[in-house]
Amino acid sequence: MSETSKPGNFITQIIDKDNESGKHNGVVMTRFPPEPNGYLHIGHAKSICLNFGIAQRYNGQCNLRFDDTNPEKESVEYIESIKRDVEWLGFEWKDEPKFASDYFQALYDFAVQLIEMGKAYVCELNGEQMREYRGTLKEPGKNSPYRDRSVAENLALFTDMKNGKYKDGEVVLRAKIDMASPNMNLRDPIIYRVRHVHHHQTGDQWCVYPMYDFTHCLSDAIENITHSICTLEFQDHRPLYDWVLDTLGTVHPQQIEFARLNLNYTVTSKRKLKQLVDEKHVDGWDDPRMPTISGLRRRGYTALAIRNFCERIGVTRSDGVVDVSMLEHAIREDLDANANRAMAVLNPIKVTLTNYPEDKEEIFTVNNHPKNEDAGQRKVPFSKTLYIDAADFAEEPPRKWKRLTLEGAVRLRGGYVITCDEAIKNEAGEVVELLCRYDENTLGVNPEGYKPKGVIHWVSAQHAVDATVNLYDRLFNNDAPDANYEDKTFLDFINEESLTVLTNAKVEPSLLASEKGQGFQFEREGYFCRDLEKDGMVFNRTVTLRDSWAKIEAKGK
RNA sequence: UGGGGUAUCGCCAAGCGGUAAGGCAACAGGUUUUGAUCCUGUCAUGCGUAGGUUCGAAUCCUGCUACCCCAGCCA
Numbered sequence: 001m002s003e004t005s006k007p008g009n010f011i012t013q014i015i016d017k018d019n020e021s022g023k024h025n026g027v028v029m030t031r032f033p034p035e036p037n038g039y040l041h042i043g044h045a046k047s048i049c050l051n052f053g054i055a056q057r058y059n060g061q062c063n064l065r066f067d068d069t070n071p072e073k074e075s076v077e078y079i080e081s082i083k084r085d086v087e088w089l090g091f092e093w094k095d096e097p098k099f100a101s102d103y104f105q106a107l108y109d110f111a112v113q114l115i116e117m118g119k120a121y122v123c124e125l126n127g128e129q130m131r132e133y134r135g136t137l138k139e140p141g142k143n144s145p146y147r148d149r150s151v152a153e154n155l156a157l158f159t160d161m162k163n164g165k166y167k168d169g170e171v172v173l174r175a176k177i178d179m180a181s182p183n184m185n186l187r188d189p190i191i192y193r194v195r196h197v198h199h200h201q202t203g204d205q206w207c208v209y210p211m212y213d214f215t216h217c218l219s220d221a222i223e224n225i226t227h228s229i230c231t232l233e234f235q236d237h238r239p240l241y242d243w244v245l246d247t248l249g250t251v252h253p254q255q256i257e258f259a260r261l262n263l264n265y266t267v268t269s270k271r272k273l274k275q276l277v278d279e280k281h282v283d284g285w286d287d288p289r290m291p292t293i294s295g296l297r298r299r300g301y302t303a304l305a306i307r308n309f310c311e312r313i314g315v316t317r318s319d320g321v322v323d324v325s326m327l328e329h330a331i332r333e334d335l336d337a338n339a340n341r342a343m344a345v346l347n348p349i350k351v352t353l354t355n356y357p358e359d360k361e362e363i364f365t366v367n368n369h370p371k372n373e374d375a376g377q378r379k380v381p382f383s384k385t386l387y388i389d390a391a392d393f394a395e396e397p398p399r400k401w402k403r404l405t406l407e408g409a410v411r412l413r414g415g416y417v418i419t420c421d422e423a424i425k426n427e428a429g430e431v432v433e434l435l436c437r438y439d440e441n442t443l444g445v446n447p448e449g450y451k452p453k454g455v456i457h458w459v460s461a462q463h464a465v466d467a468t469v470n471l472y473d474r475l476f477n478n479d480a481p482d483a484n485y486e487d488k489t490f491l492d493f494i495n496e497e498s499l500t501v502l503t504n505a506k507v508e509p510s511l512l513a514s515e516k517g518q519g520f521q522f523e524r525e526g527y528f529c530r531d532l533e534k535d536g537m538v539f540n541r542t543v544t545l546r547d548s549w550a551k552i553e554a555k556g557k
Numbered sequence: 558u559g560g561g562g563u564a565u566c567g568c569c570a571a572g573c574g575g576u577a578a579g580g581c582a583a584c585a586g587g588u589u590u591u592g593a594u595c596c597u598g599u600c601a602u603g604c605g606u607a608g609g610u611u612c613g614a615a616u617c618c619u620g621c622u623a624c625c626c627c628a629g630c631c632a
Contacts, residue, residue: 007571007579035632070631127630136628138559172630182560184628193630212632236561236627257562259625264568270632312580314570316563319625323568326581336594370594402592411590444590455590523591549592 006057009315011050011256015058015227018254024226028060031225032086032093033100033216035067036078036200038270039285039292040085042306042327043261049310050258051229052091063223064093068101069215071199079200081285085293089303100215101201103222107210108162110218110248111173111192115154119247120191121147122157123174133179134187140180141187147176158192164207166194175214177243185240189213217241221250228253231260232319259319264479266291266324267490272482281494282475286533288540289475289498299472300519300529300542305334324474328543335519335527335542340368340375343413343457344507344522344539346469348387350433350461353418356384366414378510382415385461387506392456393434395423400552402454404434409447411455413523417442457523464506467537469528471500507537521545 008016019026030051034044055062064086068074083097100107114120123146125133135141149157158173160166173192181187191214196207217240220228228241238255245252260268267273268291276282276290285292288299296306309330313322362382369375392403392410404410409419422435439447478493507522514520519529519542526545531538 037632067632073631130630131628134628169630184560187628190630195630211630216632232562233626312569316570318563320569323581326569329581341591370591413590452590454592457591521591521593524593545591545593547592552592
């Protein structure tokens, strides 16, 4: 599909109009501007797909720009993870990654220019006073007593700020706009503050750092961004964005806001995700239960699935909550089409084929994919003793049961039809072994005179490979863990059963040749992937198969 | 009447004055050596609400309602 045949949205409509009127001479330049203060999550994926996707659609380019103006909260680890994630999603930024900190000198010069124009002043109000003078949502603020300093004095004071003559928080540089504006952002916003901290990019070169509102618009202008796409909460900042650029007379990118992604049953706030990591509710930013890009990757989500998901949810200005089933559908769709099949017995019980020769061994050739012949075939060994899943046998089967039962017959996937004669139990009354007979005339052929109830997966005991399987479920059991509740926080909704570790799983030997990160469909169980980090046979469940039996069962209860 | 936004099926979302696309979910069938996939069908006389303009309104106008964002020296 060509880029332009993909569905558009209100932003592409704006750009189409701009291109018609020749506003930017047909040039489209966007940017993805994360602050390196955490790992990227699925919400960022939407923004990445939007910004890079628009650039592709219009043969433009997209910068990766780190909005690194608050060094205390930022780190190189986050920078590296962000680069890795954007790349993994399949996007290429223009040239080298950019940093707002690359522009610190230019930004400083712009601030000086503002002072010279009489449009900025150094203010000595402390935090509390600042708040008082700002007024409230319904009442206007009042002018700072420092508002009318001379240009010369402001220039000297700002130089002192830069040269480290003030302690953190003692003074700030403010834009002189309008303390009575109904828009709080225009009530003489702070544009520079003093912070004696080491910066991950500029070291100890600066002790004054520009604020977002001053930095972002000018960084966009410096990079000749044409369309500066951000989320809805910045709508109120647009007048300030425009004021800075208009006042300084630079090129003027257009800020366009869209609704950020909200997903039910999940939390998409860097602060909360960081809390989950810091307080060890999960095993790190890339825990497969996290909605981070790295977590999803480790869970087995593919970049293609995430891109498709982002395309399907659309881009609008109305904020809603997308159902996680949309995300799950996207990964099932990709893996169903592209993942090889394999057999894995998660909770094994032994099956002995009483009429199968003791030392005999057969090798079945099985298709890797039911529809795609190009996926090839693999060898699956078969012998007298097998494992099947405990859930596939029932002494007293419920209605519509299509699995093994006493005296019932069932097809072993890719192999013979077997009939169960006896269930051997331990002292606790649990079934520990099944004695079955196989029908030697049923390899690739239907049996004569009777019909198997269904098909189950299995693995030959002597050939089976031990594996650890991590069964992941949603991290929260409330559909809106993020919402504000009177007496609860999102931590109160953590699903205690979000991870079940199965250490006794038996998988077919072909899986020994799999690679880390490789995805499979374990037939009748779900989609799994070899863990990206751990060595050995460790598989993570990406998502279950759609399960209509579970619905039938649930209805019966 | 502080300011700024948004309202179309359970969820996402097309629609831009000519008579409500699509996807997810759900439900009902069919195929199936995966209770998967796939296929077929059902699912808004209705577009937050009340009026108005018009031959004709989800689209234009007016009033109302609900929800979201803003009082960090965060972004």
